[in-house]
Amino acid sequence: MGEKPEMNMIPDLCLEQDARMWMAWAENLLCSSGVPNPRVDAEAIMASALGMGRLDLYLDPRTLKESERGNFFDLVKRRCSREPLQYILGEVSFYGRSFHVTPDVLIPRPETELLVEACLGRIKSPRRILDVGTGSGCIAVTLACERPEAIVLAVDSEENALSVALSNARRHEVLDRVQILCGDLATAIGSGCRADLIVANLPYIPLPAFDRLQTEVRDFEPESALCGGEDGLLLIRRLIADLPRLLQPAGLIALEIGEDHGEAVQSLFEETRSFGKVEVIQDLSGRNRMAFAVRTR
Incomplete structure (x- = not known):
């Protein structure tokens, strides 16, 4: 990767150079720091610094x-x-x-x-x-926008995360239909409040794999939103066991899981004796x- 660039140095460019030259400087610096896609990131940072679109x-x-x-430096x-980059800009595109x-929150992914x-x-x-x-709040807000009757x-168990979710629900004008609740998994949900759809992107990285994550993930994203215990299934296991209380008959449960968790998750559903075939995608x-x-009984 080479030596880490010295960021305290003034770039060796004429201060009258336009944005394109400053982006080229930033691209080289980001590349030297091992940043993936340095050109794309340089453009996004400049657009943010100037309040302009990237094409402009x-x-x-x-x-x-x-x-x-x-600001750009x-x-x-x-x-x-x-x-x-998403934390630097404070924004991410999702659906x-x-x-x-x-x-305070995991960066939403294409998955x-x-x-x-x-x-x-x-x-x-x-x-x-129910979004556990x-x-x-990207899942909850998106579903509220796409299904206006719901x-x-x-x-979430983290109040700081819920503040972010609240701001996103307000931004997309669904506060009247998105209820923000603080609690450990679904303990805040009463038994008489069963859902037709439960979605959960819970932590599923096994603890032994944490140190092998990309630097941006390992050193900056909240560990509590990434690590799912020794096997990655700590919270998923607890949620599946609680599903008969939370899900309506014929209701759908949708989980994001680790790539090695397919068979284990199928076994967890079988233990509840409340679900039919588990579809792993x-x-x-x-x-x-x-x-x-789908809950069958």
């Missing part, structure tokens, strides 16, 4: 004001430390909508978009949806990533 950076390039250069420095994110899409394809008119471990209960990389089951 090339269509209407201009020189940077001193305050803009300072600070953001580049953070990315060189391998802080995730066609922009969501606010902070280091979770697939989970949402699969849920929408399997259940057309849910009256009540809501984090940023009431969504969004539960792969992600775009061909890895087991989602599990679906």
